Amino acid sequence: MENWENTYKKWSSFKHLDESLKIELHNKKDNKAALEDAFYKELAFGTGGIRGLLGPGTNRMNIYTVRKAVNGLANYLLANRVNVKDRGVVIAYDSRYMSPEFAIESAKVLGSYGIKAHIFESLRPTPLLSFAVRYLSTAAGIMITASHNPPEYNGFKVYNENGGQITPDEADKIINTIKQTEDELTVPYLEKVDLEEKDLLSWLGIEIDNAYLSRLKQITKMSSEVQEQEKDLQIVFTPLHGTSYHLVTKGLEQLNFTNVSIVEEQAKPDPEFSTVQSPNPEEHQAFKMAIELGDNTNADILLGTDPDADRLGVAVKNKAGEYQVLTGNQLGSLLLDYILTHSDRKIYQNSRMIKTVVTTELGRAIADANQVETIDTLTGFKFIGDKINQFDSTGETFVFGFEESYGYLISSFVRDKDAVQSAMMATEMAYFWKQQGKTLFDALDVLYEKHGYYLEGMSSLTLKGKEGSDRIASTMNKILTNPLTEIAGINVEKIENYLSSERIIVADNTRETIDLPKENMMKFILEQDGWVCLRPSGTEPKLKCYYGVRGNSHQDSKQILQSLKETMDQMLDEMVNQPR
Structure with a gap:
């Protein structure tokens, strides 16, 4: 890359530079260290997309770095996929700063190539984006999110036509096309009004949500009779200022789990994530308010999803009567055991459980005990999604996938980790064990005693x-x-x-x-x-x-x-x- 000072001068002298970015640059004009960090390199496109601090510069998330990434994606799709212009690309976004703007910018660049964009009319979870790619048969998907990073970050994740995160091979090819864009400031794009006039932009509403919820109801292992029963399970749920409120509450309602208390202070989207140090259910401090509400309601289970709703954390009472967050390995093992012991084994011929090489071996022991083969992948759910794609042609049956970092998938109508699916299954699992007079920690002891x-x-x-x-x-x-x-x-x-x-x-x-x-x-x-x-x-x-x-x-x-x-x-x- 050219000298960072030259790149900075190019940006600061660009007469059409976005006004807000121009003001930020002006305010930093005497801060050489800050300018160097913003311009000394280009924001790296990793195996799934780009992620970084918001602000002006080639090493920051802004409309120009997003446009450059989308420009590379558009060229990659046109060269490697069929009927791209007609199939289009579906775009979703979360609750972060600039997320809606980056979604529109993505559509504007795609439109300059005649590629139609389907954008959700309001924020949506990452797993719904994965589902929408498959439901609409689009050529790709874009998710504007920085997952559980701090508020000053945003990101851009790319999904392939199977609804999974792009594979390393796909990422390498996209990176090569991005590199061919020499100047991020002059990437071609159409204005929003032109997109709508040319029918290159469509807005997605609740149709996709309802289709997803219909599939979600089918993953239950409860009988129809049990589904209809009133259930004495007390639930606390927090979306941690993110995207999952609608789908999780509707999903629980479908299964007749009615005793749901919401952490209201964390129910509304908030790009500052103002009530937590980090909006990450892996970090137990994120459950502080849920635990307080759980104490007040004597809740049986606490559910917490990260901002883009692909990770789920669960807390239940331990033997001391205090709420304790299960590890990703513990919850994944419990879910696997519940699913396999509540499934008709005749249906699961050639069934497979998928985990990463750094995920607990308890999962393999549980799968072995149920005559289910375990497949190991590298770290990252993209590898689990890619393996499920291969099952479409091999005849193998996917029954469950998980990783230690709080990512789980129950049904393959989504091809990425899905906190909404996981929340439904964790809730009904907690209900099952409560009927046996046990908490999930008691159930975990049963697994330890059986398998080690x-x-x-x-x-x-x-x-x-x-x-x-x-x-x-x-x-x-x-x-x-x-x-x-x-x-x-x-x-x-x-x-x-x-x-x-x-x-x-x-x-x-x-x-x-x-x-x-x-x-x-x-x-x-x-x-x-x-x-x-x-x-x-x-x-x-x-x-x-x-x-x-x-x-x-x-x-x-x-x-x-x-x-x-x-x-x-x-x-x-x-x-x-x-x-x-």
Whole structure:
């Protein structure tokens, strides 16, 4: 990229620059560090799209960087998909700053190529966008969201014609077409009035919602009789200022769950997410107000979705009578067990459960006990969605997919993680176990007693800047070239190198091929059903370390997990700080 100062001058002298961005640039004219950060590089298009801070500059989310991304997508679609102009692209957006504006800007660029845009008339969840791509048979989908990032962020995610997040191969091709756009300030576009005049813009209303809700009702495992019954389950729900309010409340109503208390302070969309430190149900502070309401209503289950409603968090009372948030691994395992034990096995011939390589092995144990095969994918739900797409031609049956980071999918009419589906299934599961006199934590103990005391954890090492990135790369290279043979006194049985796609059986040094896309990741399979996995984060300056164990008791598992963590933390700290 050219010198950042030249790029800044080009923007500041552009006579048609958006007025609000022009004012921001003027206010920063004496802040060299801020200007350099805004212009020293282009906002990276990752495997799913772009995400970044809002503001002027090539390294920021604004109408010009969005236009450039859409320009690349349009050219990619015209070269690689059929009937693109007629099929069009469906666009949805969440509650963040500039989300509606970015949706319109996307349509304006698509329209300049004669590609019709279908935009939701108001904010919608990410899983509904995935559903709409399939329902409308569009050539692609665009979701304007930054998921659970802080308020100053927004993003742009691309979905393929199957309704899933774009695959790495698709992303590479789109990136190449984006690079062919030399000047983001002069990307061609049509004005909104011209789009409507040329019938290149249609507005989507509740038709898609109703179609989704119709499919949603079909995922239940309850009998018709039970569905019609009044249910003594007390529910608290918070959409965390995001997009899920309508679909979750309507979905619960369809199943006759009527005792629903809403966290009203968090029910309305709010781009500031003003009542939480972070609108992320993975972080337990996000449940503070839901827990307060739960205490007041004696709720059986608390539900919380992130702003774009693809992740679900659930809290229930533990043995001490206090609300505790289930981990993603725990909730996923409970959902899998409930689904498989409440399904007609004759229907699920060639059935498959899909999880990522860093997700709990308890899922595999549950699937094995129900004669269901487990398929592992790389981290990221896009890989689970892509595997489901393959089932359309192989005849395999998808029954459930999940990842440790609070993403679950019950039915494949959506091809991405879906917090709305998950909220419905978690609620009816809680109702089932309440009828047995148990909470979900009691149900989890049943699974542990049957399959073993599985426990997982994750730690990360944050190293910012170029120096930090270099040290992360150097540390991963050391581990890849000199793999560990024991960790915390436990022998390594298998070494899985995902960069070379090779699995080594340590005992006899035999080698197997790992049939997954290449990724900079190393996993060590240990004796005693334990494992450790290392990978650099794709979105943050972090080296992540995942752990999984299976002990003879909860206490045994905690001790083994702590030992693995302490050993790996010390080893990584020493590696990172070694002189280079």
